[in-house]
Amino acid sequence: MTEPFVEITRREEFSAAHRLHNPRFSDEENRRLYGVCNNPNGHGHNYAFEVTVRGPVPRETGMVMDLNRLMVLLREEIVSQVDHKHLNHDVPWLAGIVPTAEHVAVAFWKRIEPRLAQFEGCSLRRVRVYESRDNFADYHGAGA
Amino acid sequence: MTEPFVEITRREEFSAAHRLHNPRFSDEENRRLYGVCNNPNGHGHNYAFEVTVRGPVPRETGMVMDLNRLMVLLREEIVSQVDHKHLNHDVPWLAGIVPTAEHVAVAFWKRIEPRLAQFEGCSLRRVRVYESRDNFADYHGAGA
Amino acid sequence: MTEPFVEITRREEFSAAHRLHNPRFSDEENRRLYGVCNNPNGHGHNYAFEVTVRGPVPRETGMVMDLNRLMVLLREEIVSQVDHKHLNHDVPWLAGIVPTAEHVAVAFWKRIEPRLAQFEGCSLRRVRVYESRDNFADYHGAGA
Amino acid sequence: MTEPFVEITRREEFSAAHRLHNPRFSDEENRRLYGVCNNPNGHGHNYAFEVTVRGPVPRETGMVMDLNRLMVLLREEIVSQVDHKHLNHDVPWLAGIVPTAEHVAVAFWKRIEPRLAQFEGCSLRRVRVYESRDNFADYHGAGA
Amino acid sequence: MTEPFVEITRREEFSAAHRLHNPRFSDEENRRLYGVCNNPNGHGHNYAFEVTVRGPVPRETGMVMDLNRLMVLLREEIVSQVDHKHLNHDVPWLAGIVPTAEHVAVAFWKRIEPRLAQFEGCSLRRVRVYESRDNFADYHGAGA
Amino acid sequence: MTEPFVEITRREEFSAAHRLHNPRFSDEENRRLYGVCNNPNGHGHNYAFEVTVRGPVPRETGMVMDLNRLMVLLREEIVSQVDHKHLNHDVPWLAGIVPTAEHVAVAFWKRIEPRLAQFEGCSLRRVRVYESRDNFADYHGAGA
Numbered sequence: 076m077t078e079p080f081v082e083i084t085r086r087e088e089f090s091a092a093h094r095l096h097n098p099r100f101s102d103e104e105n106r107r108l109y110g111v112c113n114n115p116n117g118h119g120h121n122y123a124f125e126v127t128v129r130g131p132v133p134r135e136t137g138m139v140m141d142l143n144r145l146m147v148l149l150r151e152e153i154v155s156q157v158d159h160k161h162l163n164h165d166v167p168w169l170a171g172i173v174p175t176a177e178h179v180a181v182a183f184w185k186r187i188e189p190r191l192a193q194f195e196g197c198s199l200r201r202v203r204v205y206e207s208r209d210n211f212a213d214y215h216g217a218g219a
Numbered sequence: 220m221t222e223p224f225v226e227i228t229r230r231e232e233f234s235a236a237h238r239l240h241n242p243r244f245s246d247e248e249n250r251r252l253y254g255v256c257n258n259p260n261g262h263g264h265n266y267a268f269e270v271t272v273r274g275p276v277p278r279e280t281g282m283v284m285d286l287n288r289l290m291v292l293l294r295e296e297i298v299s300q301v302d303h304k305h306l307n308h309d310v311p312w313l314a315g316i317v318p319t320a321e322h323v324a325v326a327f328w329k330r331i332e333p334r335l336a337q338f339e340g341c342s343l344r345r346v347r348v349y350e351s352r353d354n355f356a357d358y359h360g361a362g363a
Numbered sequence: 364m365t366e367p368f369v370e371i372t373r374r375e376e377f378s379a380a381h382r383l384h385n386p387r388f389s390d391e392e393n394r395r396l397y398g399v400c401n402n403p404n405g406h407g408h409n410y411a412f413e414v415t416v417r418g419p420v421p422r423e424t425g426m427v428m429d430l431n432r433l434m435v436l437l438r439e440e441i442v443s444q445v446d447h448k449h450l451n452h453d454v455p456w457l458a459g460i461v462p463t464a465e466h467v468a469v470a471f472w473k474r475i476e477p478r479l480a481q482f483e484g485c486s487l488r489r490v491r492v493y494e495s496r497d498n499f500a501d502y503h504g505a506g507a
Numbered sequence: 508m509t510e511p512f513v514e515i516t517r518r519e520e521f522s523a524a525h526r527l528h529n530p531r532f533s534d535e536e537n538r539r540l541y542g543v544c545n546n547p548n549g550h551g552h553n554y555a556f557e558v559t560v561r562g563p564v565p566r567e568t569g570m571v572m573d574l575n576r577l578m579v580l581l582r583e584e585i586v587s588q589v590d591h592k593h594l595n596h597d598v599p600w601l602a603g604i605v606p607t608a609e610h611v612a613v614a615f616w617k618r619i620e621p622r623l624a625q626f627e628g629c630s631l632r633r634v635r636v637y638e639s640r641d642n643f644a645d646y647h648g649a650g651a
Numbered sequence: 652m653t654e655p656f657v658e659i660t661r662r663e664e665f666s667a668a669h670r671l672h673n674p675r676f677s678d679e680e681n682r683r684l685y686g687v688c689n690n691p692n693g694h695g696h697n698y699a700f701e702v703t704v705r706g707p708v709p710r711e712t713g714m715v716m717d718l719n720r721l722m723v724l725l726r727e728e729i730v731s732q733v734d735h736k737h738l739n740h741d742v743p744w745l746a747g748i749v750p751t752a753e754h755v756a757v758a759f760w761k762r763i764e765p766r767l768a769q770f771e772g773c774s775l776r777r778v779r780v781y782e783s784r785d786n787f788a789d790y791h792g793a794g795a
Numbered sequence: 796m797t798e799p800f801v802e803i804t805r806r807e808e809f810s811a812a813h814r815l816h817n818p819r820f821s822d823e824e825n826r827r828l829y830g831v832c833n834n835p836n837g838h839g840h841n842y843a844f845e846v847t848v849r850g851p852v853p854r855e856t857g858m859v860m861d862l863n864r865l866m867v868l869l870r871e872e873i874v875s876q877v878d879h880k881h882l883n884h885d886v887p888w889l890a891g892i893v894p895t896a897e898h899v900a901v902a903f904w905k906r907i908e909p910r911l912a913q914f915e916g917c918s919l920r921r922v923r924v925y926e927s928r929d930n931f932a933d934y935h936g937a938g939a
Contacts, residue, residue: 090694181276232495237407322564546885791802
C-alpha cells in the first residue's frame with residue numbers, strides 16, 4: 076500500500092510592535108491608506124502563525140517529519156527574531172517592507188521554505204499569520 | 220518580480236435567534252428532520268463568520284485590500300442586519316429560507332460578493348459560518 | 364494533618380433564545396431600557412455557565428466531590444431544560460423573570476444549591492453565566 | 508437553479524494517553540526519533556478532531572446532511588472508543604499503529620468514511636486531529 | 652425579599668505597543684529589570700481587559716446596570732484612547748508611568764471608577780488586564 | 796501615597812497522562828469512585844495551570860515581581876517535571892497521591908510557595924489547575 080499524504084501544522088506565537096507606513100508615500104496618503112495602523116509611534120499585537128507541511132507518512136515512524144525539529148526551526152528562524160521586537164526597525168529581513176500581515180506571511184514563507192529541504196519528501200503548503208483572532212493572512216507560495 | 224497572491228480573512232460575530240422549520244413540511248416531518256432545532260419558540264447562537272478574499276499584494280501597499288473597508292462592508296451588509304435579530308423573522312434577505320448554517324453561508328456570499336467588485340483584482344474565496352465552535356459551514360461559491 | 368479545602372468548577376454550555384422585556388413597562392420604556400436586546404422576535408446566544416463547589420479533599424479520594432455526578436446533575440437540572448429553548452417561553456422555572464444574565468445566574472443557583480445537600484461537606488460558591496466571551500454575571504449566593 | 512455545494516464540519520473532543528514508540532526500533536532509536544513523546548509511561552492530551560463533509564444543499568432542507576446524525580456517528584465510532592483510553596493499548600483498531608496525530612487522522616478517516624455511504628451525495632473531505640492548539644494533522648483521503 | 656447582589660463583567664480588547672523602561676534607571680539596569688520587554692523600539696500586544704461591577708439586581712429590570720452604557724463608557728474612556736497607540740507616548744493619562752500590566756490596571760481603575768458614580772448602588776470590584784492569555788494583572792482598588 | 800496591591804497571574808501548560816486509582820481500594824470500589832478515569836492504562840490531558848501572586852507595586856518598577864523569573868521558576872519546578880510524563884509513575888513528588896485536579900493543585904502550591912520567599916513582599920494567592928476547559932480546581936492555601 077502506498078503511504079498516505081498528510082499535512083501537519085505547527086503554531087507559534089510572538090508579541091511585536093509594527094507601524095503600517097510607506098516612506099515613499101506622503102503622510103496624508105499613509106493616513107488615508109492605513110488609518111489607525113499608521114499611528115507614528117506604532118501599535119502592536121500578540122501575533123500567531125501557523126506553518127503547514129505536506130508529505131508522505133511512513134508506516135514505521137507515523138510522522139510527516141519530526142514536529143520537534145520543525146518547532147525548533149520555527150523558533151530559531153522566526154520567533155527568536157521577531158518576539159518582543161518592532162517589525163519595522165528590529166528585523167533585518169523585514170527591512171524596507173511595509174509589515175502588513177500579507178507581507179509578513181510572504182517573508183516567513185521565504186525564510187522557512189529553504190530550510191525544509193533537509194526534510195525529504197516534505198513541502199511547505201501554507202503560512203498563516205494572525206494579527207488577532209479576527210484578522211489573518213494565508214500565503215500558499217509563488218505558484219499557488 | 221510578480222506580485223504574490225495572498226488570502227486575507229476577516230472574522231465578525233453576531234448574536235441571533237433562529238428556528239429550523241420548513242412550513243411546507245408537516246410538524247412531524249419538521250421534528251424528525253430538525254430535532255431540537257425545530258423548537259417552536261426558536262433557540263439562538265453567538266454566531267461568528269469569516270470572509271476570505273484573495274488577491275495580489277502590491278509591494279507599495281502590502282495589502283490585498285483595505286481590511287478596514289472590508290470590516291466596514293461586513294458590518295454594514297451583514298452584522299447590522301442580523302445582530303440581535305431573529306433570522307426567520309427579522310431579515311428581509313433571509314425570508315423564506317430555512318436558516319441553517321449552510322443557507323446562511325450561501326446568503327452571506329450572495330450579499331457580499333457583488334460589493335467586492337469595487338476592490339480591483341480581489342475575489343471572494345470562502346464564507347465560513349460558525350453556529351458554535353463545534354459546528355460550521357463553508358461555502359466557496361457556485362463554481363466550487 | 365487537616366484536609367485542604369479546594370474549589371472545583373464545572374463548565375457547561377447551551378444554546379438558547381431570549382428577549383429582554385418586562386411586560387409591566389411600556390414598549391418605549393422597554394426599548395430605552397434594553398436597547399437591541401428588546402427586539403420583539405428575540406435573539407440568542409451560545410451560553411456557557413460555570414458552577415463552583417468548595418469542600419475538603421479527603422486524602423483517600425482526592426476529590427471535593429464526584430465531578431461526574433456534578434456533571435450529571437447540571438445536565439439534568441439545567442442543560443436539558445434550557446438547551447435549544449427560548450428562555451422567556453419554554454422554561455417553567457424562568458417564567459415571569461426578565462432573562463438577563465444576572466437573573467439567569469440567580470435562577471441557576473436556586474435550582475442547583477438544594478441538590479448539593481447530598482454531597483457532604485460541599486457548598487456552592489459561585490454560579491457564573493456567560494452570554495458571550497465579553498459579557499458575564501457572577502452570583503455568590505444570598506449572603507455574599 | 509442548481510443546488511449549491513457546501514462543506515459542513517463537526518468538531519468533537521476526547522482525552523487520551525498515548526506513547527510514540529515503535530517496538531521494531533531499538534530503545535535508543537525510539538528516543539532519538541520521538542524525544543519526550545517516547546516516555547515509557549506515556550503522556551496524554553485533550554484531543555480534538557474535526558470531520559468535514561461536502562455535499563449539495565437541497566433548498567427544502569437547507570442541510571448537507573443531518574448534523575445530528577453525524578454527531579451521533581462520530582460519538583459512536585470514535586469518541587466512545589478513544590475517550591479516557593490509552594491509544595496504544597485500549598483501541599483494537601489502532602493496535603500496531605504508532606499513534607501519531609498523522610496516523611490517528613488516517614485511522615479516523617478509514618473508520619468514518621464507509622459509514623457516510625448512508626448519506627446520499629455526501630463525501631468526506633477532511634479529518635483534522637488536534638493534539639493541542641499548536642499541533643494538528645489534516646488528512647484528505649487516499650487520492651488527495 | 653431583598654434584592655440579590657450580582658457582579659457583572661464586561662470585556663474589551665485593544666492593540667497597542669509599549670516598552671518597559673524607566674528613564675530614571677540606567678540602560679543596563681533597565682535591561683536587567685525588564686529583559687526583552689526593554690527593547691528600545693518597543694513591542695506590542697493584543698490586550699484585553701475586564702471590568703467587574705457589583706450591585707443589587709432589581710426584580711423589575713434584572714440588571715445591575717445597563718451593560719450597554721458600561722460598554723460605551725469603556726470604549727470612550729479606555730479603548731478609544733489606547734487602541735492602535737503606543738502606551739508610552741500617545742496616552743496623556745499614562746505619561747510618566749512604566750506601562751506594566753500592573754500599572755495599566757491601576758490606571759484603568761482610576762479612570763473608570765469616578766464615572767461609575769452615575770450608576771446608583773454600583774461599585775467597581777476588579778479591573779483585569781491581559782497582556783496575553785498567559786499573563787494578566789488584577790486590581791481590586793486601594794482598600795483591597 | 797501608598798503602593799497599590801495587585802495580583803499577577805502566569806499561566807503555563809503541559810501534556811500528561813494520569814489514572815485515578817487508589818491501590819488501597821478494591822478494583823470495584825475504584826471503578827465506582829472514578830468511573831472512566833480509572834481506566835487501567837490511564838488517559839491524558841493538555842493541562843494548564845495558573846499561579847497568582849499578590850504584592851505591592853513600587854512606582855519605580857511597576858511590577859509585583861519579575862514575571863520572567865516567575866515563568867522560569869514555574870518551568871523549572873513544575874513544567875519540566877510533569878510535561879510529557881505520567882503523573883502516577885514519573886513524578887517523585889506526586890508519588891502515592893491520587894492525581895486528581897484537586898491533589899495536583901495542592902501539590903503545585905506546596906512546591907511553588909517556598910520558592911516565592913525570595914520575592915520580597917509577595918505572597919501566593921491561588922493555584923488553578925485545568926484538566927480541560929470544562930474542569931478545573933482552585934487552591935488558595937491551608938488557611939483559606
